Amino acid sequence: EKKMELISEGTLEVISPEELEKKLNKKNPVAYIGYEPSGKIHLGHAITVMKMIDLQKAGFKIKILLADYHAYLNGKGSLEEIKDVAQYNKHCFLALGLSSETEFILGSSFQTKKEYTDQVYQLAILTTLVRAKRSMAQISRDSEDHKVAEVIYPLMQVVDMVSLEADLALGGMEQRKIHMLARENLPRLNQEAPVCIHTPLLHGTDGSDKMSSSKGNFIAIDDSPAEIKKKLKKSYCPAQEVDKNPVMEMARHFIFRENEHIIIKRPEKFGGDLQLSYLELVEMYEKGDLHPLDLKNSVGEYLIDILAPVREYMEKNYSD
Numbered sequence: 001e002k003k004m005e006l007i008s009e010g011t012l013e014v015i016s017p018e019e020l021e022k023k024l025n026k027k028n029p030v031a032y033i034g035y036e037p038s039g040k041i042h043l044g045h046a047i048t049v050m051k052m053i054d055l056q057k058a059g060f061k062i063k064i065l066l067a068d069y070h071a072y073l074n075g076k077g078s079l080e081e082i083k084d085v086a087q088y089n090k091h092c093f094l095a096l097g098l099s100s101e102t103e104f105i106l107g108s109s110f111q112t113k114k115e116y117t118d119q120v121y122q123l124a125i126l127t128t129l130v131r132a133k134r135s136m137a138q139i140s141r142d143s144e145d146h147k148v149a150e151v152i153y154p155l156m157q158v159v160d161m162v163s164l165e166a167d168l169a170l171g172g173m174e175q176r177k178i179h180m181l182a183r184e185n186l187p188r189l190n191q192e193a194p195v196c197i198h199t200p201l202l203h204g205t206d207g208s209d210k211m212s213s214s215k216g217n218f219i220a221i222d223d224s225p226a227e228i229k230k231k232l233k234k235s236y237c238p239a240q241e242v243d244k245n246p247v248m249e250m251a252r253h254f255i256f257r258e259n260e261h262i263i264i265k266r267p268e269k270f271g272g273d274l275q276l277s278y279l280e281l282v283e284m285y286e287k288g289d290l291h292p293l294d295l296k297n298s299v300g301e302y303l304i305d306i307l308a309p310v311r312e313y314m315e316k317n318y319s320d
């Protein structure tokens with residue numbers, strides 16, 4: 001009913017809706033997501049965090065895995081460094097509006113326990129190398145010499161679901177192949193696989209496939225207004241093209257999440273201000289009746305407002 005709608009809104013897939021419905025009738029269902037700790041939390045992360053907030057509103061208990069070992073296996077630095085970054089990330093997620101009931105769990109706090117490693121080894125004899133590697137296609141850092149770490153990573157992510165007693169796992173579309181591996185192999189360990197929900201990926205401000213901290217093509221949730229303006233001005237935003245246009249995606253996911261309409265400010269000589277629904281915006285942009293620069297400026301102003309409380313929270317609660 002209403003909860004189903006709230007949860008699926010803006011997602012690319014729910015696997016499966018029938019299972020989700022059952023989970024909603026369960027007492028204290030758990031939804032979880034894992035993040036490799038990252039120096040900057042950006043709008044791409046925020047898409048999934050906002051969905052976790054929807055799940056929290058729908059009655060799920062929320063667990064956030066600060067996946068320090070996963071980041072370590074993915075070559076992101078020493079475990080000590082990664083743990084520091086994880087603490088910073090925890091503040092970022094709270095700043096984005098997750099309630100204080102959210103449980104934050106450091107991967108390394110349970111991922112060396114006997115029951116955990118037992119299950120990783122069980123999965124290791126069920127999973128082909130080809131499948132494990134393929135599941136990492138959009139997740140591993142680019143590198144020429146692939147490491148064994150790359151195939152341990154997805155097995156651990158699958159066992160996380162069991163260890164954290166997750167009824168639901170959320171992730172961006174790049175997590176899909178690992179989630180499918182879990183849905184196929186957990187039953188073979190006599191474990192129930194969680195419902196999997198996937199959210200769209202944001203394109204980078206450079207137009208590349210994915211906004212990512214390592215590529216420097218992101219807008220961080222705690223960027224200053226000046227930085228946000230500057231990044232939007234430079235952003236890829238092809239005229240008349242809505243697909244693969246990061247600025248249009250920002251409008252869709254952040255502005256229209258909270259508003260029916262967007263107000264576009266334009267100088268009188270270029271047609272004056274506009275008030276548009278998402279469909280009207282798309283139509284006008286595709287026709288070429290709205291200039292990329294006017295779109296960028298307005299989206300920038302909205303983002304500055306939307307992120308203002310996040311910035312304030314970080315200034316107040318996190319100093320380092």
Ligand code: IYR
Nearest residue numbers: 033034035036067070157160
């Ligand atoms: N693979 C994720 C990080 C991650 C997610 C989950 I869900 C885990 O159980 C463990 C790690 C990423 O790409 O950031």
